Amino acid sequence: xxxxxxxxxxxxxxxxxxxxxxxxxxxxxxxxxxxxxxxxxxxxxxxxxxxxxxxxxxxxxxxxxxxxxxxxxxxxxxxxxxxxxxxxxxxxxxxxxxxxxxxxxxxxxxxxx
Amino acid sequence: xxxxxxxxxxxxxxxxxxxxxxxxxxxxxxxxxxxxxxxxxxxxxxxxxxxxxxxxxxxxxxxxxxxxxxxxxxxxxxxxxxxxxxxxxxxxxxxxxxxxxxxxxxxxxxxx
Numbered sequence: 349x350x351x352x353x354x355x356x357x358x359x360x361x362x363x364x365x366x367x368x369x370x371x372x373x374x375x376x377x378x379x380x381x382x383x384x385x386x387x388x389x390x391x392x393x394x395x396x397x398x399x400x401x402x403x404x405x406x407x408x409x410x411x412x413x414x415x416x417x418x419x420x421x422x423x424x425x426x427x428x429x430x431x432x433x434x435x436x437x438x439x440x441x442x443x444x445x446x447x448x449x450x451x452x453x454x455x456x457x458x459x460x461x
Numbered sequence: 462x463x464x465x466x467x468x469x470x471x472x473x474x475x476x477x478x479x480x481x482x483x484x485x486x487x488x489x490x491x492x493x494x495x496x497x498x499x500x501x502x503x504x505x506x507x508x509x510x511x512x513x514x515x516x517x518x519x520x521x522x523x524x525x526x527x528x529x530x531x532x533x534x535x536x537x538x539x540x541x542x543x544x545x546x547x548x549x550x551x552x553x554x555x556x557x558x559x560x561x562x563x564x565x566x567x568x569x570x571x572x573x
Contacts, residue, residue: 438503
């Protein structure tokens, strides 16, 4: 157990639907990062939150949004789902002190049918 | 911009050493990381190196950093079948509390 918890582990949904992925960071970590891993694109950074505030944005589609709550857990919302959104979605967390490494959760596998 | 390149495949015999290479473009990279991903699993941090270091050794793992050439390598001594996985190189900038930029990963196959 890495200390980063992601739920659900698997999700199958239809095109056009909306889903919410949840991440609880490692205890004490203030930053949460969301990544998408697909076969042809590798690991793509989506968005980062630090202590409740958006810190950095990557290749996140407008149909996707995220937030980090006061208890530091984060949710990634994916709407108007398309077949191409099928991927593994990883959450990672890191502490405020640099050089401690980034800890990844085991991911949510999203399948859009 | 930031870019991290890795070769996609590497095959070695059990007991041999594996060397996985990575190049990066951003000279302001502060920390460089190696992650391991086994089938169906998340990413496991193997080791990392601060940019003012040339080498770091941790048991069977040796990381070499050539800042001039922006080249990073991971050597696995006495490679075992359990080392078969995808290995990702990643970089981060500034204080380290910034998003990691990953390479596409090197798939290591260990032949018994």
